[in-house]
Amino acid sequence: MSVAPADHGQTAPLAIICGSGALPFVVADAAIKGGRKVVLFALRGFADGERLAGYPHHWMGFGQFGRFCRIARAAGCREVVMIGGLVRPNRLMIIPDLVALRFIPEVFRAYRGGDDHLLSGIARIFEQLGFRFVGAHEIAPELLVPEGIVGSRSPTAEDRADIVHGLNFIEAAGLFDVGQSVVVIGHHIVAVEAAEGTDGMLARIADLRRTKRITAPVGTGVVVKAPKPRQDRRFDLPTIGPRTIEGVADAGLAGIAVVAGEVLIAEPQQAAIAADRANIFMVGVPRQGEPA
C-alpha cells in the first residue's frame, strides 16, 4: 500500500513578509526560479516600494493579521517567509485589526523580552492562524555564507584567536538574547551589538578610533557575527552584505568572521569584491570556534 506524501504547503504559493533591503526579492526570485508562485506582503515603512512593482504584492501594517490571513488564504498560501530589515515596533505602532485583537495578550507577552522572544511570539500567532513559518535559507540556501574564505584575504593566527574569543562570548551572551555580533581586538572585546545593530556598532568603532578611545593599530581586530544560540533560525538569521564590508573597513578591522551556514549574505559576489577592494578578510567558520 502506498501513501501519498503529506503536502505541507511546499507547492502552494509562498507568502513573503518583506522588511527593508534586497533580501526579500532575492528570496522571491529563488522561489520563482524553483517553479513556485509568490505573494509579497510589504511592511509599510520598511519594504522597498520600487522593487515591489515587479511582483504580486500587498501592503500591510504591523498588526494586520486579519488582512494578511484573508489575502494569503485566498491566494492559497500555507507557508510564510519573513525577511528583510525591521525595527522593533513600539507597541503603540501596532494597529491591530479584528483578528489581531484576539492575540493582544500574546503580543504583549512577546514584548516582555528580547527580539527572539518577540519574533517567536509572533510566529506562534501565525501558526495558530494555520500558517507555517519557513526560513529564507530553506527557500534560497545559496544565501548562506559557506565555510571558508570568501574573497582572497585570510585571517592571521592572531585574528583566528580573536574569532574564537568572539564566538565564545556570543555563545554566553546569547542566553540573554543579546549580542549577535562583537568586535575583538587583541583578545579584548571592544564592542557588543545590541539595539544599534551591526552597522551601528561598526560605526562606533570607527568613531572610537578617530577620538583615540581605541588606539590599537588599524588593520587589527575582527568582527564576529553569529545567530544567538536560542535564535529561531526560521526568521531573523543574521545578515551581512556590501554595507557590512564597508563598515568593517571603516572601523579599521582586519576582517569579518561569521558562522558558516547560519548567516545570510545579501549579495555574495559584490561583498567578495568589496572585501578584496578594502583588503579585509571575510570567512565562514564552524560554530565551535575553530576557524577554517
Place this chain on the structure above:
Amino acid sequence: MSVAPADHGQTAPLAIICGSGALPFVVADAAIKGGRKVVLFALRGFADGERLAGYPHHWMGFGQFGRFCRIARAAGCREVVMIGGLVRPNRLMIIPDLVALRFIPEVFRAYRGGDDHLLSGIARIFEQLGFRFVGAHEIAPELLVPEGIVGSRSPTAEDRADIVHGLNFIEAAGLFDVGQSVVVIGHHIVAVEAAEGTDGMLARIADLRRTKRITAPVGTGVVVKAPKPRQDRRFDLPTIGPRTIEGVADAGLAGIAVVAGEVLIAEPQQAAIAADRANIFMVGVPRQGEPA
C-alpha cells in the same frame, strides 16, 4: 614577648597616580584628612593640571616606571592608589624609561586581553618594584555607593525586574572582561558597554530613541552598573557622577542601579540633587540581584 605590628606602609606618604576627573583629588583630600601625606603622580594628557597646583605633585608619562620609583621611594611612599579616568594607551604611546625596559615582556603580555588583565599586569610590575596597590575606596570609603535609594525616587517593580536581568548579564559577560554596564528596557538588553564607556553607551541610547530604533516609552528602562566579577577592586572600580545622571536622563531611562559598596561616586550630594531634578532613581543594590 610583644611583637610590634608590621608596618605595611599605611603611615608612610601615599602615592596617587592621577587620571582625569575629580576623584584623584577627593582621594587625596580624604588621605590628608586622615593625617597622611600624599604625593600625586599626574598622568600626562589625563590629570587636571589646574587642580594639581594645590598638592605636592609630579608629572609622568605612561611607561615611566623608573621616574615613578625614584620619586616615590625618595618620598618614602610604599602604597599606591591609581584613580581617575584613563584611556587604554596604545603600546606605542608607552615610552619606557630604563626601569620599564626590564618589564617590556610583562607589559606586552598584559596587553593581550581586556582592561582588567592590563591593569593587573601593571599592578604586578609595581609590586615587583616594591610598592603595594590599594583601592581608592580603602582610603575614602565614603566614595562607595551605599545600599538603598540615593535621592528620592524609587524603582518600580518592572524596573527591579530589569535590574536583576542586567545584573545577571553583567555577571555572565564579566567572565570575558567586558560589560561593566548594560541598559535593560522591558527585560530586553538594548546596550552593552565596552570600549565606549558608560557615557558613550548612554549617549547611544539617547540617539537610538531620537532615530526611533528604540521605541519604548521615555521613562522606562534602567542602566545597571557593576564591577566585572573578576575585576580587581584595588583599581578601576566603576565610577558614577553627576555626568552619569545627566546621561541617564538624556537616554530617557527611569533610573540607574549600581552594586552597593562596589561602585564609586565622585560627588554624591550633587548626584542626588541631579537625580531628583531629572526625576530619575538612583539605587545601590546587593550583587546577588535583589534590589533594596
